[in-house]
Amino acid sequence: MCAHPAGPRHAEVYPHADQAGFPPSTSEEIDRLYPKVWPRNTYRAPDGVVRIAGVDVRELARTYGTPLFVIDEVDFKARCAEYAEAFEDPALVHYAAKAFLCTEVARWVAEKGLSLDVCSGGELAIALRAEFPPERIAFHGNNKSLAELEQAVEAGVGTVVLDSYHEIARLAEIAERHGVVQAVMVRVTVGVEAHTHEFIATAHEDQKFGFSLASGDAAEAVRRVLNSTSLKLVGLHSHIGSQIFDTDGFEVAARRVVGLLAELRKEHGPELLDQLSVVDLGGGFGISYTDRDNPPPPAQMITQIRDIVRKECEFADLPVPRIAGEPGRAIAGPGTVTLYEVGTIKDVTLGEDAARRYVSVDGGMSDNIRTALYDAAYDCRLVSRASDDGQPGEVRAVLSRVVGKHCESGDIVVRDCWLPDTLAPGDLLAVAATGAYCYSMASNYNKQPRPAVVAVRNGNHRLLLRRETNEDMFRLEVS
Numbered sequence: 500m501c502a503h504p505a506g507p508r509h510a511e512v513y514p515h516a517d518q519a520g521f522p523p524s525t526s527e528e529i530d531r532l533y534p535k536v537w538p539r540n541t542y543r544a545p546d547g548v549v550r551i552a553g554v555d556v557r558e559l560a561r562t563y564g565t566p567l568f569v570i571d572e573v574d575f576k577a578r579c580a581e582y583a584e585a586f587e588d589p590a591l592v593h594y595a596a597k598a599f600l601c602t603e604v605a606r607w608v609a610e611k612g613l614s615l616d617v618c619s620g621g622e623l624a625i626a627l628r629a630e631f632p633p634e635r636i637a638f639h640g641n642n643k644s645l646a647e648l649e650q651a652v653e654a655g656v657g658t659v660v661l662d663s664y665h666e667i668a669r670l671a672e673i674a675e676r677h678g679v680v681q682a683v684m685v686r687v688t689v690g691v692e693a694h695t696h697e698f699i700a701t702a703h704e705d706q707k708f709g710f711s712l713a714s715g716d717a718a719e720a721v722r723r724v725l726n727s728t729s730l731k732l733v734g735l736h737s738h739i740g741s742q743i744f745d746t747d748g749f750e751v752a753a754r755r756v757v758g759l760l761a762e763l764r765k766e767h768g769p770e771l772l773d774q775l776s777v778v779d780l781g782g783g784f785g786i787s788y789t790d791r792d793n794p795p796p797p798a799q800m801i802t803q804i805r806d807i808v809r810k811e812c813e814f815a816d817l818p819v820p821r822i823a824g825e826p827g828r829a830i831a832g833p834g835t836v837t838l839y840e841v842g843t844i845k846d847v848t849l850g851e852d853a854a855r856r857y858v859s860v861d862g863g864m865s866d867n868i869r870t871a872l873y874d875a876a877y878d879c880r881l882v883s884r885a886s887d888d889g890q891p892g893e894v895r896a897v898l899s900r901v902v903g904k905h906c907e908s909g910d911i912v913v914r915d916c917w918l919p920d921t922l923a924p925g926d927l928l929a930v931a932a933t934g935a936y937c938y939s940m941a942s943n944y945n946k947q948p949r950p951a952v953v954a955v956r957n958g959n960h961r962l963l964l965r966r967e968t969n970e971d972m973f974r975l976e977v978s
C-alpha cells in the first residue's frame with residue numbers, strides 16, 4: 500500500500516506533483532493502464548508484464564533494444580477509419596505526415612483511402628517512395644523552396660496550399676513552365692485564439708502562417724490566384740492549432756471561412772463556388788496524454804463543425820462545401836509508446852518531508868522534445884513486471900521525474916509521475932501516447948542515435964525503422 504495519504508491536503512503535502520495528480524494508493528493503481536491513454540491493444544497480463552498487441556514488451560526490448568517506439572498497427576489503422584467515417588469520405592481526411600511518417604505508415608494511410616498532408620520535400624519523398632497516390636497529397640508550408648514547388652508539380656500533387664504572395668507567383672510560373680494547371684487552396688488566418696499552448700496555436704493574427712482574413716490579404720490572394728491561368732482555386736484552408744479539446748475555435752474558424760466564401764461570391768460571381776468547393780479546417784484534434792485529458796470523440800467534434808458550416812451556408816444561401824481535415828496527432832499519437840530501460844535512480848531532497856526521485860532512462864529529449872518544448876505531460880508506467888512483482892505487500896508510490904541521458908537539465912521526459920519504490924535499474928518503463936511529434940521531432944543531440952520503430956500486430960512484431968548507428972553518423976562526414 501502507498502504510504503502517502505491522498506486527500507485535500509494533496510497540494511500542500513506534494514507541492515511538486517503538479518502534473519502527476521493524486522498519488523496512487525495500491526500497486527494495482529500504480530500499475531494501471533488507462534485505456535484512453537494507452538494503445539487500444541495494450542494490457543498487463545497476469546504475470547504483470549505488459550503486452551502490446553499480444554507482444555511482450557521484454558521481447559521487444561531484447562530484440563530491438565531501447566529506447567524503442569512501438570506502434571500498435573491496428574490502433575493506428577482504426578483511428579484512420581474513424582476519421583474517414585467522421586468526415587464521411589476517407590479522401591477528405593488528410594493525415595498530417597508531420598506527426599509521424601515512414602514508408603510503411605504512408606502505405607497504411609493509402610490503404611485506408613485517406614489523403615496526406617506533407618509540408619516538406621522530405622515528407623513528399625517518403626510519400627512517393629510508398630507510392631502514395633500523388634493526387635491525394637496536399638503540399639503545405641510557409642516557405643516552400645523553389646525546388647520543393649518543382650518537386651510537387653512534377654509529382655502531380657493534388658493540391659498546393661498557398662501561404663504567401665511570393666509563393667503564388669512562384670507556383671504559377673512553375674506550373675506554367677510544366678504546362679499544367681495546378682489545383683491550390685488558400686490558407687486563411689482566421690484570427691482565432693485557440694485554447695492551446697502558444698507555440699502550437701496557428702490562427703491568431705501575429706504569426707507566420709497564412710493570409711490574414713481581417714486585413715484583406717486572403718481576398719487579395721484569391722484575386723491573384725484567379726488571375727493566373729496556371730492555378731485553379733479549389734478550396735480554402737484554415738488550421739487553428741493543435742491539441743484542441745473544444746469545438747469553439749473550429750466553429751469560429753468555420754463561420755469566418757464561410758463569411759469569406761460569401762464575400763468571394765459577391766466579388767467574383769457564383770460560378771467561383773462551383774470550383775471552390777472544399778473547406779479544409781486543418782488538424783488539431785486533441786488526445787489523452789494523461790487520464791486527466793478528455794477530448795471529445797472525433798465523430799462528435801466533426802459533426803458539430805459540419806453542422807455549423809451547413810447552417811451558415813444555408814443562412815448565406817451558399818452551396819455547402821465539402822469539409823476536409825488534417826488530423827495528425829489524433830491518428831498517430833495514441834497508438835504508440837516509447838519503451839525505455841531504467842539506468843540510474845537518484846533521490847533529491849526538496850525541503851522538509853518532500854523529495855523527488857530522478858529516474859534516468861536511456862533516451863530523453865532527443866526522442867521526445869515535447870516535454871521540454873511545451874511542458875507536455877505524459878503517463879509513464881513500469882511495464883516489464885508488476886510493481887509488487889506478484890508478491891502482494893508494501894509498495895509505495897514515489898513522486899518521480901523521468902529524465903533522459905543528455906547534458907541538459909531540461910532533459911525531462913515525464914515531469915511528474917508516480918512510480919513504485921521497487922523500481923530498479925534494468926526495469927522497463929513505457930511512456931504512452933508518443934506516436935505524434937516525438938520520432939518526427941527527434942534529434943541526434945549528444946550524438947544519440949535515433950531509436951528504432953517497430954509495429955506490433957496480432958502477437959507479431961516487425962521493424963519499420965531501424966535504430967541509427969555510428970555508421971549512419973559517419974556517412975555524413977566528408978573527411
Ligand SMILES: Cc1ncc(COP(=O)(O)O)c(C=O)c1O
Nearest residue numbers: 595738741782783825826827828
Ligand atoms: C496545416 C496543419 N495541418 C495539420 C496539422 C496537424 O495537426 P494535429 O497533429 O494537431 O492534428 C498541423 C499541425 O499543427 C498543421 O500545421
Ligand SMILES: N[C@@H](CCCC[NH3+])C(=O)O
Nearest residue numbers: 597699741742869935936
Ligand atoms: N509539434 C507540435 C504540434 C505542431 C504541429 C504542427 N503545426 C506538438 O508536438 O504538439
